[in-house]
Amino acid sequence: MPPPPEPLVPPPPPGTPPPGWSPLPPLPPELIPSGPPPEPPPPPRFRGYADPERLYACLLGGAIGDALGAPVEGLTLEQIRARHGRDGVTGFVDERFGRGAVTDDTQLAMFTAQALVESFFRARDRGIGGATTGMLQEAYLTWLTGQGEQIPDQGLMGMYRIPWPPTALMARRGPGRTTIAALHKAAARRRPGWPLGTTAEPINDSKGCAGVVRAAPCGFPPLMGAESAFNIGRDGAALTHGHPSGHLPAGVLAATVWVLLRGGDLPEALGVAREILERHDGHDETSAALDAAVELAERGGPPAPERVESLGAGWTGEEALAIGVYAALVPMPAEDAKDAEDAAARRLLLAVNHSGDSDSTGSICGNLVGAMYGAEALPARWRADVEVADGVRFLADSCADEFGPNPPKDAYGYPVRGR
Helix, strand or coil: CCCCCCCCCCCCCCCCCCCCCCCCCCCCHHHCCCCCCCCCCCCCCCCCCCCHHHHHHHHHHHHHHHHHHHHHCCCCHHHHHHHHCCCCCCCCCCCCCCCCCCCHHHHHHHHHHHHHHHHHHHHHHHCCCCCHHHHHHHHHHHHHHCCCCCCCCCCCCCCCCCCCCHHHHHCCCCCCHHHHHHHHHHHHCCCCCCCCCCCCCCCCCCCECCCCCCCHHHHCCCCCCHHHHHHHHHHHHHCCCCCHHHHHHHHHHHHHHHHHCCCCCHHHHHHHHHHHHCCCCCCHHHHHHHHHHHHHHHHCCCCCHHHHHCCCCCCEHHHHHHHHHHHHHCCCCCCCCCCHHHHHHHHHHHHHCCCCCHHHHHHHHHHHHHHHHCHHHCCHHHHHHCCCHHHHHHHHHHHHHHHCCCCCECCCCCECCCC
16 A cells, blocks of 8 residues: 655745754944945946047147148257247148158058958957957058058958058158057968057067057047057057057057047046056056156246257157147147137147158147137148048048947848948
């Protein structure tokens, strides 16, 4: 016979603790919080999407500053004044590459912007992110092929979507030897999308300014914050410049632009970037140069080339950043600047009329002035005559499409490229 069934045990009443349970001992009084609950942290001061017109002005201002400084790059202040008068250059001149012509500084900034657009489109289209630095290297290798340099076949994506003359896009316009050499090293591996130079494994010990002058577009995308922009700018510069003073200034410029394009003023933006900078090893030279620029601007006194030259010549990353920041930040006497356009012109001319790397310092100042004030503050005569004006407009619109709140999609909701 089967055993009799076990008697049913009624369930315990609700709220009965399980067998073996015992309550936790009470907290000591010193661990019990007193007073009202803490306030939640405030939302980030700067967030969201870049102002499209200031984004455009940032690119355009950089190109204008580059074109103003290109004819006098490498000249001493005395040589500049001997050729162009006591005030130095006061507009575009028919020297070096031609009137209103840009240099490799603007070329590489444009390639940076296009690579960022392609990177963000790739993330939307394939759901694959994290390839931004590799795509920057691929873009720079595409640029290298236009410099008359022979490299192994890379299977490069090409920058075919920018509608400007090939001479302005790819012509040899004084490229830096360090940049050329670093990109040749990367090309030799035939893995264009795999970054060779990094902050952890520097490709060289250069702290030249060619890394910072191409970094402003890294402040365009709607990233998590200014620190993300800093990191993209830093890593993009480290592809070719291994010294901290070669790539950290690029991070500072990118973070500063990121804040400016989201409504901050220049002192606020520099404060945010400076705070991020201090968390990086090897920041001492860049921090000191940035502090010197801000202190010189705040000290007052008439802006003058001699004051600019106290910050250096601009050949290194931290010096170029300092000069560009000083020229964009220093107060302009009211009697010297009749309106916003005149003030912007004076800032740009201050940034280029000095001994040293005038096109690079002019480009950085132009990035900042454009991001601060918008395109209407840039002199109309320069907006119309700078060599890459049409390409800048197209590329800025493309950035605004991809980095805006509603990136382009087709009728079925699939990602497509914008303009």
